[in-house]
Structures are given as C-alpha cells and as structure tokens.
Amino acid sequence: MYSTDQLRNHFTAVLNDNWQDGFTIPCQGLYPFQWFWDSGFIALGWAHLDMDRAKQEILALLKGQWSNGFIPHIVFHNPSDSYYPGPEVYRADLSEHAPEIPTSGITQPPVTGFVLQDMFRISGNSQELLFFIDSIYDQVFANHQYFYENRDPNMEGLVYICHNWEAGTDNTPVWDLIWDTFSVPEYQLNRKDTKLIDASHRPSDAEYRYYIHLVELFKSWNYQDDLIAEQCPFLIQDPLFNSMLIASNRSLIWLGELLGRDQQVEQLRAWTELAVQGMNDKLYDPDLKGYVYYDLRGERKLPYLSSSSFAPLMAQIPSASQADEMIGHLCGGRFGGKDQENFLCASFDPLSEWFESSRYWRGPVWINLNWIIYKGLRNYQLNTEAEQIKKDTLDLLTKYGCFEYFEPSREMNEGLKAGYGGNNFSWSAALGLDLLN
Numbered sequence: 001m002y003s004t005d006q007l008r009n010h011f012t013a014v015l016n017d018n019w020q021d022g023f024t025i026p027c028q029g030l031y032p033f034q035w036f037w038d039s040g041f042i043a044l045g046w047a048h049l050d051m052d053r054a055k056q057e058i059l060a061l062l063k064g065q066w067s068n069g070f071i072p073h074i075v076f077h078n079p080s081d082s083y084y085p086g087p088e089v090y091r092a093d094l095s096e097h098a099p100e101i102p103t104s105g106i107t108q109p110p111v112t113g114f115v116l117q118d119m120f121r122i123s124g125n126s127q128e129l130l131f132f133i134d135s136i137y138d139q140v141f142a143n144h145q146y147f148y149e150n151r152d153p154n155m156e157g158l159v160y161i162c163h164n165w166e167a168g169t170d171n172t173p174v175w176d177l178i179w180d181t182f183s184v185p186e187y188q189l190n191r192k193d194t195k196l197i198d199a200s201h202r203p204s205d206a207e208y209r210y211y212i213h214l215v216e217l218f219k220s221w222n223y224q225d226d227l228i229a230e231q232c233p234f235l236i237q238d239p240l241f242n243s244m245l246i247a248s249n250r251s252l253i254w255l256g257e258l259l260g261r262d263q264q265v266e267q268l269r270a271w272t273e274l275a276v277q278g279m280n281d282k283l284y285d286p287d288l289k290g291y292v293y294y295d296l297r298g299e300r301k302l303p304y305l306s307s308s309s310f311a312p313l314m315a316q317i318p319s320a321s322q323a324d325e326m327i328g329h330l331c332g333g334r335f336g337g338k339d340q341e342n343f344l345c346a347s348f349d350p351l352s353e354w355f356e357s358s359r360y361w362r363g364p365v366w367i368n369l370n371w372i373i374y375k376g377l378r379n380y381q382l383n384t385e386a387e388q389i390k391k392d393t394l395d396l397l398t399k400y401g402c403f404e405y406f407e408p409s410r411e412m413n414e415g416l417k418a419g420y421g422g423n424n425f426s427w428s429a430a431l432g433l434d435l436l437n
C-alpha cells in the first residue's frame with residue numbers, strides 16, 4: 001500500500017526509468033521502442049512533471065510520420081532484439097511514403113490532438129506551449145486528413161482499421177470472428193513476449209500468425225492504401241479508434257480557433273459532424289446499449305460489448321439519454337457486477353463465454369481505457385460512475401503497482417497475483433499521475 005505522495009513518487013520513478021533521452025518506452029524489455037498511443041498518454045504524465053519532456057515525446061513521435069500524414073504505431077528509434085516483430089519484418093521502406101527512420105507500417109488510435117489540448121491546460125494556458133502546438137499543428141492535422149481521405153471508402157465519417165494491432169486492443173475476442181473468415185500459412189514466429197511474460201496472459205501463437213500474415217499482405221501491396229481497402233480481409237470500423245479520432249478532432253478545432261486556422265477548423269468541423277452521425281447511426285447498438293464494431297469486409301455488425309463500447313463518451317458522441325443507458329453496464333451492471341464484485345472496467349464483457357480475466361485484452365482492466373471512460377463520464381456529469389472508476393483505477397495501482405493490466409474480480413484480487421503483463425508500465429504511471437492531479 002502506498003500513500004498518495006509515495007504513489008506520486010512511484011509514478012515519477014517509472015517514467016524517469018523508462019525515459020530514453022528524447023522519448024519514453026512503454027516498458028523495459030517487453031516494449032523497447034516508442035509507440036503511438038502510448039506516447040500521447042505518457043506525454044500527459046510528463047506534462048505534470050516536466051513540460052519539456054512532454055514536448056520532446058510528441059516531437060519524437062512525429063519524426064516517424066510518413067509523407068502522406070500517416071503516423072506509424074511504432075517508431076524504432078534504436079535497435080533492440082527484445083521485441084518481435086521488429087523493423088525487418090515490417091519493411092516500411094517498401095512504401096513510397098516512409099521516412100528515413102525505421103517504423104512499423106500500421107497505425108494506432110490517434111490521441112495526439114486531445115493530448116495537446118490537455119498539455120495546454122496543464123501548462124496553465126502558457127503562450128509558449130501554444131507556440132509549440134502551432135509549430136506541429138499541420139502535422140497532426142495531416143494525420144487526420146490521411147485517415148478521412150484514405151480510410152473511409154463509403155464516405156460515412158467512420159475510418160477503418162486494417163490490423164488488430166491498430167485497435168490497440170490487440171486480441172479482443174471479437175477478432176476471433178474475423179480470423180474465422182480466412183486461413184494463414186504456418187509462419188515461423190520469433191516471439192520474445194512469451195519468454196518475458198506468462199504465455200497464458202498473452203495472445204496465442206495461432207493468433208500471432210494472423211497478425212504476421214496481415215503485415216505480409218501489406219508488404220506485398222507496398223502499403224498502398226487503395227489495395228488495402230480493396231483486398232484486406234480485416235477491415236473494421238472500431239468505436240474506440242473513431243472516438244479517439246473524434247475527440248482529437250474536437251481538440252484540434254478548439255486549438256485551431258485560438259490559432260486562427262479557419263480553413264482547417266472548418267474541415268475538422270465537417271469531418272466531426274459526419275463522424276458523430278456515423279457513430280450513432282451505425283455503431284450504436286440500442287439492444288446492447290453500447291457501441292460495437294462493424295466488419296466492413298463481411299458487412300455485418302459485431303454485437304459484443306467491451307471497454308471500447310464506452311469510449312464514445314469521451315468524444316461526446318452519445319446523447320444524454322444514450323449515455324444514461326450505457327452506464328447501466330457499469331455500477332451494478334454486467335461490467336461492475338451486481339454487488340460491484342469487479343473493479344471497473346473489464347476490457348471485455350465479463351458475462352460473455354469468451355471472457356478470460358487474465359489474458360490481455362480478453363478481460364483484464366487496462367488503465368488507459370479506464371482513464372478514457374473516466375473522462376467520458378465526467379463529460380456527462382455522471383459523477384457516481386466517474387468516481388467509482390477513478391477509485392478502482394487508483395486502488396489497483398496502489399495495491400499492485402504500475403502493471404500493464406489487472407484482474408477485474410475483487411475476489412481474485414484477494415490473492416496476490418492480480419497485476420499482469422509488464423511491470424513499471426509507462427502509461428499506467430502517467431495516467432495515474434494525471435488522475436492524482
């Protein structure tokens with residue numbers, strides 16, 4: 001058990017240990033490079049401690065941006081052989097848009113826009129920070145433009161992801177339904193994660209073969225977006241991914257108004273209006289009372305609840321009455337449990353037959369999703385639920401430390417082994433710090 005001061009010191013120590021002279025790794029050994037959405041959450045932690053590092057974190061990420069605006073999910077700033085797949089598997093250089101620095105060839109939820117607005121708030125609206133934001137605004141805007149111009153084939157305001165790693169929620173059980181639609185070769189894997197972490201808490205080899213196969217397809221198409229849109233067997237409209245993009249649109253609008261960027265603001269407003277409509281018309285499931293995935297290739301809704309179902313609250317997408325319906329799942333509902341026997345918020349529906357409480361994104365609680373949901377609940381003044389999820393998040397971090405993911409069941413938390421995956425995990429520390437401030 002830590003006191004608040006000890007907890008703050010612990011979070012600070014984790015970030016300092018993972019700082020690499022210009023950017024922050026998510027976790028020693030397990031994730032030795034810079035990741036896209038991690039960098040955003042981590043920058044928020046730095047914003048409370050050292051604004052210069054927060055800025056460096058964002059600049060380091062943008063070094064990996066491609067000439068078409070795409071931001072890759074990993075920037076390989078340094079060599080390391082403790083992670084698979086590395087740059088030699090991705091071969092981003094096959095794309096005509098890739099930069100000099102080695103990167104992956106897939107992306108992740110675009111959190112940078114709303115992170116910049118939060119950094120500005122944390123800075124006390126400093127003019128200096130506004131100059132910084134102005135200096136990179138075009139790059140972040142270009143990333144949004146890339147999404148809306150290349151990944152919305154039906155022009156419905158919803159962008160697709162073409163790889164499960166793009167979701168950030170790598171092995172949610174919903175992807176099993178997509179893997180069932182095609183088969184893959186018996187690739188020889190060179191996994192490092194299962195040598196570092198209990199394999200029963202990670203995705204299986206069979207799943208990894210699908211992950212690698214998709215990368216092989218992209219390489220065979222030189223990462224051309226039109227070929228991916230036409231042929232990729234994994235093409236999903238994801239409520240979490242689109243919510244992060246819409247929340248970032250809204251922040252870029254707010255910042256753009258301060259910066260007098262009228263044309264970009266107008267474009268962002270048009271994207272946002274269509275996107276909110278698309279989210280509510282297509283991804284909200286009134287029977288399940290939550291947002292779900294849509295499989296563009298199979299033209300079907302994937303009607304299952306996960307922590308991603310609540311992410312639209314953060315981007316102010318649901319109406320007040322939809323938000324009221326959705327929160328029925330949290331305190332006293334299927335996620336919290338009738339007697340609140342679970343910590344909020346399991347990454348997958350705890351009542352589903354596919355729920356696995358200790359395996360990665362198939363059940364455990366993740367701190368970044370909790371933070372996103374907390375922010376969303378606050379947007380709607382749903383204070384009871386907001387306070388519950390904040391308390392659960394800080395309780396887990398206090399009890400076990402900065403693990404990557406956690407056991408949702410309170411009863412199983414009575415045993416000692418309730419923090420899973422990597423320890424001293426950066427975004428757990430960074431967002432814990434943000435919740436304490």
Ligand code: 9WN
Binds near residue numbers: 026031035073165170
């Ligand atoms: C693949 C870095 C990343 C997170 C993801 C998380 C995990 C990578 C992996 O680690 O994914 O991107 O190798 O398992 O699922 O959300 O960004 O922390």
